[in-house]
Amino acid sequence: MPPCPRLPSLLFALATGAAFILAPSVFAADVERGKDIYEVCAACHGDLGQGGKRGEYPRLAGQRDTYLTNQLKAFRDRSRINLPMFPYTQERELSEADMEDLAAYLSGIELSSAYPVFKDTDDALTRLTAMEKVMIIPRAEGNTVAGATLYRDECQDCHDKTGRGRGRIPRLAGQYTSYLTKQMASFIRKERLHDEKTPGGVLNQLSEQNLKDIMAYITTLQ
Template identity: 45%
Template structure:
């Protein structure tokens, strides 16, 4: 589910992290300073996603093969050439978000309130979703982990996107788009109907399982 079947061909560029950071300033308006997304999944988490998955989605937006009105204004051949796609994709893929804050003593003489604030901005945990977690784990391990990685943390080798740590509401929106062909699951097999093989209850349970992987 939500998997890229064919590995994307990586291109070689000299990585410019400063350029990646600069481009991310534009992305952060919707996706957050650290790619954490927001508004309960209206804007998805993009931090820590596989580099080639991010790059491929940007190419799809650029080529108007994946429709998103918010992205149209910012992505075209002139505004986002391949070198920029590589820089921002790598920049985002290397961001690590914590799932919980470490306990600290705020009264300690060396307590740094600003550092704590920055740490909190890079901390993200998805609320537990309704569903049968044990059943969802079984289905996931049987049907999904080969593309999306162990416990849903993505497959960097095959550019399979991370599903754990992603907003559940966002995942449901993608299911709807994939089922109605508003979004193509696999560009090499555009008629693929993989998501239709899962019942809503199957997906509810899978998403319940994924929602506790960051606990």
């Protein structure tokens, strides 16, 4: 009999002092379905939706429900280009109900925001894997004071003071910096649509240093 794929990670989480907790909504029926469907996604996005390869695969755990569903639809329709994921989001693979169940499951996963406790005997890989499973993202380089002001003036109305987003607007806090930087570049090149109130868009009006400072500030919001 093949071993249960989720068991090792669950044991691991328990052994490391519950690296994650599941929000109460996780126990609704559609969430359980979402969890089952998610098995095909885990190879890239991690067994808890923690992401991987230092942000090549973004973190999905704790991301906003509506935003996740919208992105899956955008990948399917190719209004957001994502070649690695395109085959997984086709109608015969993933129905709209599947997308909603996945989003409900993922948005309910709460990664721990506490540093894991290590034993002297833990090797580098064990430490790295445990660090990936907590919400903590390494501090990004940049001026966090300038970044805080820019964030308050230019981003906070939509992405929220806490960086956790609202409604269909995504959470940025706790997401890999490299991934966010890549997305901003694709908004600026107009390969992906941001939510623009100003002609040209808010991101196009900021310098590279401004964006770096904002990213540095966001890594303090976890």
